[in-house]
Amino acid sequence: MRMIALIIIVLSGGLLLYATQDFPQWADPASPASLHLSPHYIQKSMEETSVPNLVTAVLADYRGFDTMFETTVIFCAGVACFMLLRISRQTPEDRYYRHISTGVTIHIKDGGKIPDKSKEFERIDTMWTPFDLVIKTVCRFLIPFIQLFALYVIAHGHHSPGGGFQGGVILGASIILLAISHNLRTATKRMNEKLIGLLCVTGVFIYAGTGALCLLIGLNFLDYSALASVLFLDPVSARSFGILIVEIGVGIAVMATMIWIYNNVSSAGKYDEGL
Amino acid sequence: MDIVVTALLVIGLVFFTGGGVGILRLPDFYTRLHPAGKLDTLGSLMMMMGVAVFNLHHFTWGALLTSLKIILIVVFIFLSSPTATHSIVDAGVRAGLVPWTKKERRE
Numbered sequence: 001m002r003m004i005a006l007i008i009i010v011l012s013g014g015l016l017l018y019a020t021q022d023f024p025q026w027a028d029p030a031s032p033a034s035l036h037l038s039p040h041y042i043q044k045s046m047e048e049t050s051v052p053n054l055v056t057a058v059l060a061d062y063r064g065f066d067t068m069f070e071t072t073v074i075f076c077a078g079v080a081c082f083m084l085l086r087i088s089r090q091t092p093e094d095r096y097y098r099h100i101s102t103g104v105t106i107h108i109k110d111g112g113k114i115p116d117k118s119k120e121f122e123r124i125d126t127m128w129t130p131f132d133l134v135i136k137t138v139c140r141f142l143i144p145f146i147q148l149f150a151l152y153v154i155a156h157g158h159h160s161p162g163g164g165f166q167g168g169v170i171l172g173a174s175i176i177l178l179a180i181s182h183n184l185r186t187a188t189k190r191m192n193e194k195l196i197g198l199l200c201v202t203g204v205f206i207y208a209g210t211g212a213l214c215l216l217i218g219l220n221f222l223d224y225s226a227l228a229s230v231l232f233l234d235p236v237s238a239r240s241f242g243i244l245i246v247e248i249g250v251g252i253a254v255m256a257t258m259i260w261i262y263n264n265v266s267s268a269g270k271y272d273e274g275l
Numbered sequence: 276m277d278i279v280v281t282a283l284l285v286i287g288l289v290f291f292t293g294g295g296v297g298i299l300r301l302p303d304f305y306t307r308l309h310p311a312g313k314l315d316t317l318g319s320l321m322m323m324m325g326v327a328v329f330n331l332h333h334f335t336w337g338a339l340l341t342s343l344k345i346i347l348i349v350v351f352i353f354l355s356s357p358t359a360t361h362s363i364v365d366a367g368v369r370a371g372l373v374p375w376t377k378k379e380r381r382e
Contacts, residue, residue, distance in 0.1 A: 132365070138358040145351070
């Protein structure tokens with residue numbers, strides 16, 4: 001089995017290397033990309049898409065198909081992490097609880113009776129037990145600002161460096177910070193596993209759905225000027241808004257995937273206590 | 276204006292230099308974290324303040340907004356850097372690293 005895999009990998013690698021022979025020379029000014037494509041993007045992207053940031057225009061509009069599958073790759077990474085690591089069946093284990101008002105810790109062995117509903121006890125991690133007032137307070141203060149900045153990065157991708165991927169990562173990092181500073185259960189209480197999975201799918205669906213909507217209206221896949229009739233705009237600003245919609249989809253997918261991967265890796269798939 | 280900017284930058288530089296020397300010369304983990312956490316925060320604070328003032332050289336409302344953003348960076352560094360140092364020290368204590376004392380060295 002491993003031999004077959006090795007042969008397939010070597011063969012496909014060789015094929016890829018062979019295919020690179022057909023590429024134009026590095027930085028060749030006479031290559032088709034430099035002759036026709038780049039000047040078109042540089043001169044026309046503003047009047048065609050009304051997006052000042054050239055990179056965003058190329059990434060999400062001219063090459064939207066490519067970016068759609070980049071989002072799908074990230075989604076696949078999240079799903080692969082979930083499939084490999086998540087353990088659904090849980091053996092009874094030791095748990096630690098803390099009496100909130102006195103700070104007395106109790107240790108319950110092998111799935112004994114658990115004061116789960118009680119308001120006087122809170123569950124604590126086996127590794128990380130103290131009260132961390134400083135870290136908790138500062139993180140609680142900082143997380144809203146981080147999330148606000150992430151939304152700014154996503155929404156401002158047209159005009160400045162940024163966009164869905166970066167903003168999504170920052171959003172995901174804010175939730176991961178919550179999981180690190182408090183504990184994993186607090187973070188999963190805010191964003192439970194089902195919601196994360198759903199958001200992951202939703203992000204990719206928004207992207208692909210926008211493309212399919214363009215196809216339904218009657219233009220090419222991901223040709224956002226088709227959205228002009230839906231958004232009641234002229235085709236040029238429709239392309240700009242189409243990029244924004246797609247970026248939001250990317251942001252949601254990336255955010256959910258980051259949290260998903262963190263949860264699975266840090267708790268070894270058990271979801272009870274993380275780092 | 277220029278004098279203020281230069282003074283702020285030089286003060287920041289002094290703090291950074293002190294922090295760097297401290298990280299290199301101090302004997303153990305906790306004492307090294309002390310300059311790393313404190314002097315870097317203060318040094319970047321001074322430097323950022325200098326940059327913010329320099330940005331107002333030609334006063335426009337846009338420049339004022341940029342300076343306010345720079346000061347916002349200072350605020351966030353001021354909040355997050357000591358917290359990070361605190362948590363690193365906390366982790367060191369919990370991992371069982373004993374602080375350095377002079378007595379131990381003589382033995």
